[in-house]
Each structure stands twice: as structure tokens, then as C-alpha cells.
Amino acid sequence: MSDAPLTRRLGRQARLASGRTAIAARRAARSHPIVGVVSGIGDDNFGDEWMAEALAEGLAPCTLVPVELPATEARLERVGLSGPRFFDGLVVSGGTLLNPYFLGRVEPLLQRGIPLWTTGTGVGSAGFGVSEERADPSAWLPHLARFEAITLRGPLSHARLGLPQAQVVGDLALLHTPDEPRSSRPERRVAHLNVSGTASEERAGIPAARTIEVGVAVVEQLRADGWQCRPLEVHRDDAPLLRRIGEEIGGWDGQGTRLRTGADVEHFARGSDLVVAMRLHAAAVGWMWGIPTLALGYRDKNRDFAHHLGVADGDVVDLREADADDARAAVARLAARGGADPVIRERALASRELLRTHLTAIREHLAR
Numbered sequence: 001m002s003d004a005p006l007t008r009r010l011g012r013q014a015r016l017a018s019g020r021t022a023i024a025a026r027r028a029a030r031s032h033p034i035v036g037v038v039s040g041i042g043d044d045n046f047g048d049e050w051m052a053e054a055l056a057e058g059l060a061p062c063t064l065v066p067v068e069l070p071a072t073e074a075r076l077e078r079v080g081l082s083g084p085r086f087f088d089g090l091v092v093s094g095g096t097l098l099n100p101y102f103l104g105r106v107e108p109l110l111q112r113g114i115p116l117w118t119t120g121t122g123v124g125s126a127g128f129g130v131s132e133e134r135a136d137p138s139a140w141l142p143h144l145a146r147f148e149a150i151t152l153r154g155p156l157s158h159a160r161l162g163l164p165q166a167q168v169v170g171d172l173a174l175l176h177t178p179d180e181p182r183s184s185r186p187e188r189r190v191a192h193l194n195v196s197g198t199a200s201e202e203r204a205g206i207p208a209a210r211t212i213e214v215g216v217a218v219v220e221q222l223r224a225d226g227w228q229c230r231p232l233e234v235h236r237d238d239a240p241l242l243r244r245i246g247e248e249i250g251g252w253d254g255q256g257t258r259l260r261t262g263a264d265v266e267h268f269a270r271g272s273d274l275v276v277a278m279r280l281h282a283a284a285v286g287w288m289w290g291i292p293t294l295a296l297g298y299r300d301k302n303r304d305f306a307h308h309l310g311v312a313d314g315d316v317v318d319l320r321e322a323d324a325d326d327a328r329a330a331v332a333r334l335a336a337r338g339g340a341d342p343v344i345r346e347r348a349l350a351s352r353e354l355l356r357t358h359l360t361a362i363r364e365h366l367a368r
Contacts (some may be wrong), residue, residue: 013075016068020081025061033366035059036067036114038106040126046234046259047281048174051094053262054175055119059091060357062366071110082109089115089366093149094153094172096122096301098161099135103143110143117362118222118255119316120172120355123157124300129283132300135142137161142316148365151358154304169358170351171305173284176262177348181290182269184339190220191335192232192268193255196298197241206298206319208241211278214296214317217246217324218276218331223253225335234282259285276331278319280305288348292341294331309347 024036037055040048056064067090068075069237076082090109092098098121110116125135138159144150150166152158158168197208219229230252231242246252257268264287275286278296286293287309295302295311297318306316317330 013072016072017076017079017081020065020076020086023065024081024086033062033088033091035062035064035362035366036087036090037064037093037108038090038097038102039157040095040097040183041066041093044236044260046261046264047279047284048095049260050176050265050281051172053091054172054355055091055359058175058333058356059363062088062363065110067106069105073109084112084114087114089117089362091337091362092118092121094120094122096126096139096153096299097126098123098137098157099126100139101126101135103139107143110146115365116147117358118144118147118152119358119362120151120153120169120174121157121222122153122301122304123160124304127299149358149361151355153301154306154308156300156304156307159301167354167358168308169354170308170348171280171284173281173354174348174351175355175359176265177288177345177352178266179349181340184290188190188273189225189227190254190272191227191229191274191276192272193218193229193242193245193251194232194234194238194275194282195245195296196235196238196278208244210319210323211241212244212248213324214319214322214327215241216248217328218294219245219249221328221332222274222323222335223249226330227335228253230254232268232275232277232282233258234279238279248259265289274335276327287340287344290342290345292334292337292340294327294334296327308351309344310341311344312341 013126041052073082123137125132151169152166153171155168188326193215195211197211222229233239261266269289272291275291275293277283278298280301283293283295295306295316297303297316302317314330317327
């Protein structure tokens, strides 16, 4: 049997230890706090990367360190590179993390006396084949009683968690809300479509065939109204279904866009006049930049984010319940309105200030 997997694992652990040793040395020299971060980063997902950028900017000059699996953290703690001797604080980042899956990843550190915060975190299913009904957050409650502050993504998260002291501040990505919306060009009609097609959506009752049918219906309706339609990817899993939709519609009306980091967003926003998106943070870009946007919901997180911003119910089509005709009618109504609801951006800007205040409070606590 080859020992290559063991060699790779040992090599990764050595790199982790080396990296954390360097971080500890920088802290000793500069007195910058080290903050452990629980997040979904690392899967080539634009939304997670974008939220990580927001957290890094909001907590600067703290050094942010991703929290590894419990067994790895336990080994690192034995040499002073994890636990309370290493971490000055720990944040549960943006994303839908208050569920059994992520509790299992971080629970040992929650019991070590490290100051703890959530940062616009969502409650419910993070996917991985787990339904919303099975994503019970109740096991988090004893730990959350020790948190310095609990901030959540939206009203659905707040209702599900059931903690009066929790505060809804919005999704962490709302820190990126620009001061001004993108400039509207009424004479141009360029729409972007994003869909997601993974086994998780299939298990949630949204088969790929239905997603394709919805995507085709949306494009057909927009083209009938004089729009050009282009694909929008925010994760590598988006490409296969977008390619199949492109085949069904006889090809896209121009080059598609792939969002990877925040650096890609402004250029995209300047070139888009309407967004239809299944991935949450693809829709978020539209709402935050003042672009008319229709969300194609596939988990509760889409409505959680949308309800916090005051997005009209008709601008979120839940694919667990709706069909292609529902999506066709919704996008026709959206396109006919001729502009984005200004209340959405007002609420996004208000959330940006709430999040800034929350992150400032974390920095000040860690500086004591």
C-alpha cells in the first residue's frame, strides 16, 4: 500500500504548524490579536470568499486564522498553536453555520474560555444533503450562552434560533455595499442568469431537469422582452447546468462572467442590468448594487437574506415549490418595473453600518 496519503497529510500538518508559528511570532512583535475563524471558505465559492474579505477588512489589523478540524486543532494545541494560548478570540463567520454540521467542527474550541462572537451568521441547513428540518440549531444554545454577542443574517434565522438577545445585522457580505448604486443605462438590456446544480439541490427536491427548465423559461421570457442573456458563475458547480441551458436556448448572447473575489464584482455590476440568481451571493450583488434582481431560492437562506432587506416576496421564487411558469411570470414582472426598489439598498447600507459597529466592538474587546 502506498504511503502517499500519509505523507501528504503530514506535510499539510507541518505547513499548518509552520504558518501558525510565524503568526505567533508576528503577534509577539506587533501585539495584533489572533482570531480563529469558523467559515465555509476553501470550496472555490465566491460567497464564502467575499464574506472572508469583508471579515478581514472589518477586523483589521487582527490576524485571522481558519479553524481546522478538531483533531488537527488538538494536535496544534499540544505545541501552543491552538486553544486559548494561541487564539485571542473566535468568530463564527458569515454563512449558514449554526447547525449540527459546523458545531461538530468547532465544539471543542467553544469550551476553552476563548471570547466568542457570531458575525451575521445564518441558522439552518448548509447543504451537504441535510434538509432544513434536520438542521436543528438547538445543540448550539448552551454554547451561545457564553458568546460575547450573537448577530444573525436575517429574521428567519432569528426566529429559528429563538434567542431574544440575538441581533439581526444582515449577511456579512453587506459590508461591501457601495455608497452609490451602479449607474443605470435604460437603453441597454443585459441580463445575467446564475443557477446551481449539485447533489445537495437534488436531495433537496430540486432536480437538475427542473433547474434547466426554469433557466430556459427565464431566458425565453427575457428575450421576448428584448433582453440579451448571459451566464453568471459564482462556483465551479454552476458551469455544467449553465452550459446545458445554453444548449437548450441556442447559445448565450455574449460572454459570461465568473465571480471569484470582490475584485470581480464592480466590473460585473457595471455591465449588468438585471440579475436572476440561484446562488445567494449572486443575488446579493444585484440587490446591493441596485440592479433589479430575482432570486431563485433553493434553501431558507435565500429568503432569510431577502426578508432582511425588504425584498418583495414575488422577487424570490422558491424552486422547492415553484415551477418554470412561476419563474417566467416573476421575471416578466421584474423586467416590467424598470428599476430596483430603492428601499433594498437603503436597508443594505443600514446593515453595513450595523456590521461595522459589531466588528468595531470585537476589535475593541480584543484590544483590552
